[in-house]
Amino acid sequence: MRTIRTIQAFRTWRRQQDSRKTSLGFVPTMGALHAGHRSLIQRARETCETVVVSIFVNPLQFGPKEDYRHYPRDLIRDLKICEEERVDVVFAPQLAALFPLRFQTTVTVGVLSKRWEGESRPSHFQGVTTIVTKLLNLARPTHTFFGQKDYQQCVVIQQLVKDLELTTKIILCPTIRDTDGLALSSRNQYLTPLQRQQAKLLYQALSAGKQAIAKGKYTNKDICQTMHRVVNTHHGISVDYLVCCDAMTLEPLKQVEGKVVLLGAIRLGKVRLIDNLLVRVRH
């Protein structure tokens, strides 16, 4: 495994790949790798001849009051995991290389970025789409792997790739969960033991929504009520949103039909957790 820390060296490496014309799988991460990332890397390893993982904590996608400074960083541990998963190249650039003096360009996906996560985190997706555009232009992967846990992010990036005529194929990989259902996230380590107990309620709420659909409830109101009921009885949890949307447009559905996504975000103290479930609804 090779670790590359400068843009110039990464470009040189990438150019050398051109003549090989092989499939190149790319897993962009902010480090603090967990079993969720491992599953993305494994999927890339199965799918592509060459696998690149990027590790970069992107300041643009953190709000001014968010946890950029305290976001977990452990490059040595991350590199060990990448080595174990037979990654070919880890690209771990310095902040100043990607955002030098006078950097001033932003990439914005409009409508899809404004809803849900966009309401709670106004500049978040702009930060994501800007860094992803940069990384995709550097890595020029044939396949790029994202976790379904950040479902809205996946939809936004899919739109970005289409709108800017990028050519990579976006591969959506299943959410990896703890035994009680909590979706793995680098931010789970911020939870106190009590919060960690309560955190599973998000998945339980979404699962209750899915079950309600399976039982023949097809109005948005019914399903949302079902989801809220799971969480509302508990103290110390506040719901950002628990909604039932079209899986493509992320617009709330009146009548639940077709490809549906149940999206949720809750707050436990200062920690904000998100999760989602995809449901195919055939009446």
Add this chain to the structure above:
Amino acid sequence: MRTIRTIQAFRTWRRQQDSRKTSLGFVPTMGALHAGHRSLIQRARETCETVVVSIFVNPLQFGPKEDYRHYPRDLIRDLKICEEERVDVVFAPQLAALFPLRFQTTVTVGVLSKRWEGESRPSHFQGVTTIVTKLLNLARPTHTFFGQKDYQQCVVIQQLVKDLELTTKIILCPTIRDTDGLALSSRNQYLTPLQRQQAKLLYQALSAGKQAIAKGKYTNKDICQTMHRVVNTHHGISVDYLVCCDAMTLEPLKQVEGKVVLLGAIRLGKVRLIDNLLVRVRH
């Protein structure tokens, strides 16, 4: 010469070029080709093994009150010119192919887009940088050719390429002028005969500024006064700006030194004209 009208066919053609590994020169245009465009194509022809010209009137870069509908279009004439200049491929996509339903992504260069042209045309550069990002991702040229006439556009695109990790080399080509100095522009055809007479004053004002520097005037105030004096005595002309700036940052200079650009924009009735001169100042 081959004319390609769909994105899919263009992508296929472009992929075939990959194995040839030749230099690819790209001249993005909005059609209505004139001698200025010819000189860009000629420069591309001299520099690169393969030359692609795109012809696409980009709605995003026109303001709501601007001339998108009436912008001159004559594809058959344009194709003839490209043929004469030995272009390899003309890419002339349809509007709906580049901007399908639900298109929603914008690329914005911050500070550099806000000044000068950005003040008069608030969404103009966002439109330019969005379409240029799309076209560069489709064409993946080694060299891209722009005319110095749109100097701020060149600087903005240079920043875009750097910030988004694009790899093309931006080649700035000299402004082509009529015998009286007026910079060629597709919009010159909107001028009445009287306005056409007055239009040369923009170049004369910039030239007077350049001469003032040559004669040892190094304060911004002196140079701007000199430039304004050329235009101010004439009726029917209004000055948008006539300024003396750092050629890299486009910020106004107090003391004129180093690589300097004299930038100007005037209005003659409804027609707006821009021009500029680069000056290297050594005290």
